[in-house]
Amino acid sequence: MASTIIGAGITIEGEISTDEDVVVAGTVRGKLTAKEAVTIEHGATVEADVQGGSLVVGGSLTGNVTASERVDLQSGSRVIGNVKAARVTIADGAQFKGNVDMDV
Amino acid sequence: MPMTPARPQPRTPVHGGRSSGESEARISRGARVRGRITGTGDLVIEGQVEGDVNVRGDLTIAEGATVTSPSVGAGAVTIAGTLEGNVAATGPVRLGPSARVRGDLQGTAVAIDDGARFAGRLDCEFELPPELGGASQGESRGRASARR
Amino acid sequence: MASNVTVIGKSTRVRGRVHGPGDIEVQGLVDGEVSVTGDVTLALHGMVGAGIKGRKLVIRGAVKGDLVADEAILLEDGARVVGDLRAPRVAIGVGALVRGYVETGEEGSSSARARTQTAARAAPVAATHAPERPHTPARAPAPAQAKVAAPPARAQASGATNSGPRRPPPPVVPVLKGAKGQIAKKKER
Numbered sequence: 001m002a003s004t005i006i007g008a009g010i011t012i013e014g015e016i017s018t019d020e021d022v023v024v025a026g027t028v029r030g031k032l033t034a035k036e037a038v039t040i041e042h043g044a045t046v047e048a049d050v051q052g053g054s055l056v057v058g059g060s061l062t063g064n065v066t067a068s069e070r071v072d073l074q075s076g077s078r079v080i081g082n083v084k085a086a087r088v089t090i091a092d093g094a095q096f097k098g099n100v101d102m103d104v
Numbered sequence: 105m106p107m108t109p110a111r112p113q114p115r116t117p118v119h120g121g122r123s124s125g126e127s128e129a130r131i132s133r134g135a136r137v138r139g140r141i142t143g144t145g146d147l148v149i150e151g152q153v154e155g156d157v158n159v160r161g162d163l164t165i166a167e168g169a170t171v172t173s174p175s176v177g178a179g180a181v182t183i184a185g186t187l188e189g190n191v192a193a194t195g196p197v198r199l200g201p202s203a204r205v206r207g208d209l210q211g212t213a214v215a216i217d218d219g220a221r222f223a224g225r226l227d228c229e230f231e232l233p234p235e236l237g238g239a240s241q242g243e244s245r246g247r248a249s250a251r252r
Numbered sequence: 253m254a255s256n257v258t259v260i261g262k263s264t265r266v267r268g269r270v271h272g273p274g275d276i277e278v279q280g281l282v283d284g285e286v287s288v289t290g291d292v293t294l295a296l297h298g299m300v301g302a303g304i305k306g307r308k309l310v311i312r313g314a315v316k317g318d319l320v321a322d323e324a325i326l327l328e329d330g331a332r333v334v335g336d337l338r339a340p341r342v343a344i345g346v347g348a349l350v351r352g353y354v355e356t357g358e359e360g361s362s363s364a365r366a367r368t369q370t371a372a373r374a375a376p377v378a379a380t381h382a383p384e385r386p387h388t389p390a391r392a393p394a395p396a397q398a399k400v401a402a403p404p405a406r407a408q409a410s411g412a413t414n415s416g417p418r419r420p421p422p423p424v425v426p427v428l429k430g431a432k433g434q435i436a437k438k439k440e441r
Binding site: 010 | 256257258259260261262263264265266267268269270271272273274275276280284288
Binding site for chain 3: 196198213214215216217218219220221222223224225226227228230232233235236237
């Protein structure tokens with residue numbers, strides 16, 4: 001399946017919705033709704049509520065997250081917001097502030 | 105002494121026969137016409153023309169030619185020279201790389217080759233997809249873009 | 253992962269602005285302005301609902317907005333654009349459909365950018381070239397015959413052409429050269 005890639009330096013202000021995988025290396029402000037995998041790379045900045053199949057966060061995310069499968073916060077990531085997913089992992093070195101809801 | 109053109113009558117009818125180009129009318133390189141040109145066949149302009157041009161066949165403005173006209177009407181229009189004026193074609197309009205055109209172009213299709221110089225409007229008939237609003241009633245932001 | 257390539261995939265819809273350094277390829281829909289420093293490619297089924305700005309724009313999809321490029325705008329078969337095009341080089345391929353004002357040459361894109369930033373900067377460009385109808389150039393003589401029915405602004409810019417029946421009008425070419433050709437020759441290609 002094709003991917004949507006938001007390159008480093010690129011800023012999207014608004015709402016993004018997609019059926020594809022999404023990789024964010026730049027900045028997204030607004031809302032991100034995906035059906036499949038969402039990856040927020042190290043160095044990326046997301047100020048938005050994010051919905052996806054699965055979510056891997058390596059960068060900065062401020063907003064609420066809902067994933068149908070899993071959310072993984074990697075070392076170096078910085079997340080402020082509520083996370084709701086069937087499975088959640090928060091790696092050593094991840095900074096997280098918010099609620100975790102695994103009752104999906 | 106200024107070069108007075110061998111001035112024909114104000115109206116220069118050009119009978120070029122069918123628009124298949126079999127008998128093509130030609131205004132050669134050194135010629136200069138001031139006045140209206142009308143005709144039923146094809147027309148090739150290699151010289152200088154000032155005035156309305158209206159032929160039923162195809163029109164070619166060759167490289168090196170200069171046409172200044174409030175209104176150019178023809179079937180297919182091919183421009184490799186200089187044109188100042190509006191074109192209303194019943195066929196396609198094509199600007200070659202050496203074309204220099206200032207005026208509005210209207211035709212079944214308009215193609216502008218890389219290298220051509222152009223300033224003017226294009227008005228093709230078509231609709232945008234529904235996601236972009238579908239039928240855009242011939243709008244364009246000619247002057248609106250100045251606000252940006 | 254490539255750092256400065258952005259791809260808006262086929263099933264992605266963005267409602268908002270996209271801007272920044274780098275290149276971008278739009279295969280889906282962006283309902284908002286796209287403004288990047290690099291190249292913009294709009295795929296055949298891609299759509300942009302507002303203006304596009306970049307260095308080089310290759311358009312194969314649909315756009316409802318103005319296209320402004322620092323280098324070139326290339327419209328290919330399948331392109332449908334309602335909006336103005338301004339760039340030093342503009343090529344419109346067979347099959348591309350446009351409804352709007354098109355302007356090639358340095359003044360085209362530079363004056364468009366000047367208007368984006370400061371209106372004042374556009375003045376010297378407009379005086380020489382007078383591309384915009386509202387900028388009625390004050391200086392050019394109004395040709396009485398008004399043989400060129402095109403908007404007065406354009407006729408004015410080459411006002412030297414229609415100097416009256418006394419002597420043969422100088423060809424249009426030198427005027428175009430003065431306005432665009434010389435500048436273009438220096439910088440273009």
